Amino acid sequence: MIFFDTIGTMAIGSRLRMLSERITEDARQVYELYGVGLKPKWFPVFYVLSQNNEKSITEIAKEIGHSHPSVSKIVREMSKDGIISEEKDKNDGRKNNIKLTSKGKSLALKMENQCFDVKSAVDDILVQTKHNMWNAIGEFEFLLDDKSLLKRVIEQKKKRESYNVEIIPYEEKYKQTFRQLNEEWINHYFKMEEADxxxxxxxKEYILDKGGHILIALYKNKAVGVCALIKMNESEYDFELAKMAVSSEAKGKGIGWVLGKAIIEKSRSLNAKKIYLESNTVLTPAINLYQKLGFKKIVGHPTPYERCNIQMELNLG
Incomplete structure (x- = not known):
């Protein structure tokens, strides 16, 4: 196992697959040892049917956590071997019920000693281990159900790439970038409006001279994101978070999150108590980002935008 000791936990899939293949080969030989004509991969389906009179493929798949096509394939193989049979459900002609044949029931009886010995052998291994693998697998699966490995990798990718993001104050040289990035997403989903x-x-005149601020996100020294704080006079809100946009070439790097956090910190430094924003629910990633930043949905605030169908606020107090 020198390879796995060297490469570490990133090879967990390869190591688990190797372990699975190793145990499966031992299982094949165990079946031979006890004279049971059953393939190891059939066992979950076989066991479920041995405990109940009959079940549909859908019910079996749900119980053992396999896909419907996977169970269908196993059922065909076991049926061909004469271990199970399929019959139309008496109450639902669209449904096939699967049950053990007399040969299958005979195998179930024959396997009782095998199952006892296998369980005893596995329990003996677990007793000798410092960390109970069976319990650890359960914990690992629980965490993956909560958030998949893919999602966790995406989060780590964004986190790593966000270290290359620098947030700076607006300068005149970024005027074209500010406009271009916003026009890109507005025209993609909606249409430009007068307020835009x-x-x-x-x-400068509409935002900065009125007490607002604009932040620019640089990724490896290239401007790829923008966001504005528009001063809201005669309102319960101090600022409106607006005109947040990230270059399509820089999506997936966590730049929106870094920009959002920076704009909130800027608001705090200005002693703001509440921030307001307007958006549209078709912009699912943006809405998810705002919620992650702590914004809550509100209603009833007047808006100059036709496209606005959701309003949100963040209480900084």
Whole structure:
């Protein structure tokens, strides 16, 4: 196992597959030892049927945690071997019920001693281990049910790449970037409106000169994200978070999250108590980001945008 000791936990899939193959080969020889004509991969289906009179493929798949096609294939193989039979359900002609044949029932009786000995052998191994693998697998599966390995890797990827993101204050040289990035997503999903044009064509006059702020996200020194804080006068809110946009080339790097956190910290530094934003529910990733940042849905605030169908606020107090 020098390879796995060297490469570490990133090879968990390969190691588990190797372990599975090793145990499966031992299981094949165990069946031969006891003279039971059963393939190891059939065991979950066989066991379920041995405990009940009959079940449908869907019911078996749900009980053992296998896919419907996988169970269907196993059922065909076992049926061909004469271990199980299929019959139409008396109450539902669309449903086939699977049950053990007399040969299958005979195998179930024959396997009683085998099952006892196998369980005893496995329990003996677990007693000798410092960490109970059976319990550890259960814990690992529970955590994967909560969040898949893929999602966890994506999070780590974003986290790593976010270290290359630098947030800086707006400068005039980023005026075109501010406009271009916002026009890109607005025109993709909706249409430019008058309020958009005011903010994007005249950011200094419309945002900065009125007490607002714009932040720029640089990824490896290239401007790839923007976000604005628009001062809200005569309102219960101090600022509106607006015009957040990230280049399509920089998606998936956690830049929106870094920008959002930076804009909130900027608000705190300005002693803001509440931040407001407007969006549209078709922008699912954006809504998820706002919720992750702590924004809550509200209703009833007047809006200049036709596309707005959701309003949110973040209480900083």
């Amino acid at each position: 044009r005011k903010a994007l064509e005249h950011p």
